[in-house]
Amino acid sequence: MAAINYDEKIPNNVDLSNNRTLQRALEHWQPRFLDWWKDLGPAVFSNNDVYLRTATSVDREGWATFGMVKMPEYRWGIFLADQDANRTIGFGDNIGQPAWQVVPGEHRSTLRRLIVTQGDTEPASVEQQRALGQSAPSLYDLRNLFQVNVEEGRHLWAMVYLLHAYFGRDGREEAEGLLERHSGDADKPRILSTFNEPINDWLSFYMFAYFTDRDGKFQLKALAESGFDPLARTCQFMLTEEAHHMFVGDTGIGRVVKRSTEIMNELKSDDPQKVRAAGGIDLQTIQKYMNFWFSSALDLFGSEISSNAASYFANGLKGRPDEGLYDEHEANGEYTLTVPDGNGGVKTESISMRNAMNEVMRAAYIRDCENGVKRWNKIIEKAGFDFRLALPSARFRRTVGAWANVPTDPAGNPIAPEAFAAGIQSWIPTPDDQTFVASVMNPVYESGKVANWIAPPDRGINNMPVDYEYVRV
Numbered sequence: 001m002a003a004i005n006y007d008e009k010i011p012n013n014v015d016l017s018n019n020r021t022l023q024r025a026l027e028h029w030q031p032r033f034l035d036w037w038k039d040l041g042p043a044v045f046s047n048n049d050v051y052l053r054t055a056t057s058v059d060r061e062g063w064a065t066f067g068m069v070k071m072p073e074y075r076w077g078i079f080l081a082d083q084d085a086n087r088t089i090g091f092g093d094n095i096g097q098p099a100w101q102v103v104p105g106e107h108r109s110t111l112r113r114l115i116v117t118q119g120d121t122e123p124a125s126v127e128q129q130r131a132l133g134q135s136a137p138s139l140y141d142l143r144n145l146f147q148v149n150v151e152e153g154r155h156l157w158a159m160v161y162l163l164h165a166y167f168g169r170d171g172r173e174e175a176e177g178l179l180e181r182h183s184g185d186a187d188k189p190r191i192l193s194t195f196n197e198p199i200n201d202w203l204s205f206y207m208f209a210y211f212t213d214r215d216g217k218f219q220l221k222a223l224a225e226s227g228f229d230p231l232a233r234t235c236q237f238m239l240t241e242e243a244h245h246m247f248v249g250d251t252g253i254g255r256v257v258k259r260s261t262e263i264m265n266e267l268k269s270d271d272p273q274k275v276r277a278a279g280g281i282d283l284q285t286i287q288k289y290m291n292f293w294f295s296s297a298l299d300l301f302g303s304e305i306s307s308n309a310a311s312y313f314a315n316g317l318k319g320r321p322d323e324g325l326y327d328e329h330e331a332n333g334e335y336t337l338t339v340p341d342g343n344g345g346v347k348t349e350s351i352s353m354r355n356a357m358n359e360v361m362r363a364a365y366i367r368d369c370e371n372g373v374k375r376w377n378k379i380i381e382k383a384g385f386d387f388r389l390a391l392p393s394a395r396f397r398r399t400v401g402a403w404a405n406v407p408t409d410p411a412g413n414p415i416a417p418e419a420f421a422a423g424i425q426s427w428i429p430t431p432d433d434q435t436f437v438a439s440v441m442n443p444v445y446e447s448g449k450v451a452n453w454i455a456p457p458d459r460g461i462n463n464m465p466v467d468y469e470y471v472r473v
């Protein structure tokens, strides 16, 4: 296993000290990154001690250490999973050929584009979450937010390393661009739609960590199959960190649901207005937030029918998540889709499996999303209420792909534009809903205490108690 060298300015396991040119280029980028972090990273507590984990090994067992760190002093490093010298390309037309250790000329611009798109999301999410520290429901949650933020920063480093190490001058320019585009910026927005949506409250943050980070999981799994070996190894290690981000979303939503049902039981009522009056977030509002963030995340998979996706697969650049679990790796079959028929109805269409790669991934993602919904519904059921949360249809409120701008209800039935305009008020958060949710987000910065609208966590981080002072305020 390649050891991580922590004595260097940039911790790494890529033998950076033996590549002076690359080391200098990255050391040149480092202060720009820190300036960006200062300007657009967490707005508060930026110089407080936070109980953070830092990657210190790429070993599956014990890869991280925990300790008090001030975020600007976090050791953002470059870590790739260990190399398998015999690795071959596992899918597509180049199957069985040795994985590439350098970028094949004919795939250079495509690979660069994929890496830039992936890299762009990482700082975007930090920007989106910048203000949340001002309204954290507990020190435990505040710490989790910051953990997610520093690790997204590290994932940016991972992509910047690839750009600098393998794409020469244009790679360096793209690395600069990753700090120049900003979430929601009118002139230079982030590349993918969801990453320009504001995240102004913690319910949105948990939804984002559950649904949007889960897109990250699937995209990283697909890139971890890449025939371009340094990209595959980079993504393999990023996935190790990603699991905690989804845990934050999953348990966060679960705790909001739990608290809402507690309030409903205290009130002996499931009236959403009464839940709100008691300072809780009603289940109907949670459903609306889910409708918003889930539908937004579905767009991140791209079009149902995509020749881009087909050529990524054919050329061995991007596989299917967990490609090894498939019993064939050429995807020469057919895939049946339902698409709008152009007359307000639906028709089925058979397309080549390779063209349907985005849809194959989206379908796997939706199945994975269902697991959390089942867990949250168990909480509601156990509390004795009939309400059930449900994912909206994959056709609902899409802005990318076959269903883009086709009005449907949350169940996916095509409806008239007027019916959509009227219904959307009750399907996704209105400005009033957002104002209400923001109104309960009063910060709680006392160890062991938690805001009224969310239940406390079941356990602390890294076996520490729940009432540990996770951020020294």
Ligand code: BYC
Pocket: 114, 115, 117, 118, 121, 122, 125, 152, 191, 192, 193, 194, 212, 213, 214, 215, 216, 217, 219, 220, 299, 300, 301, 302, 303, 304, 305, 306, 307, 308, 309, 318, 358, 400
């Ligand atoms: N918004 O052929 P199509 C994460 C563009 S999240 C705006 O369907 P393709 C994270 C598309 O780029 C994971 N534009 O697309 C989570 C293309 O443009 P060009 C991020 C969009 O190429 C939380 C055009 O439409 N990683 O890590 O098959 C916190 C034609 O589309 C959108 C990746 O996404 C959109 N939603 O697939 C932190 C992996 N969708 O090239 C981090 C890398 C599509 O014609 N990216 N377009 O100018 C990819 O694999 C692919 O680019 C996509 C799109 C899956 C995104």
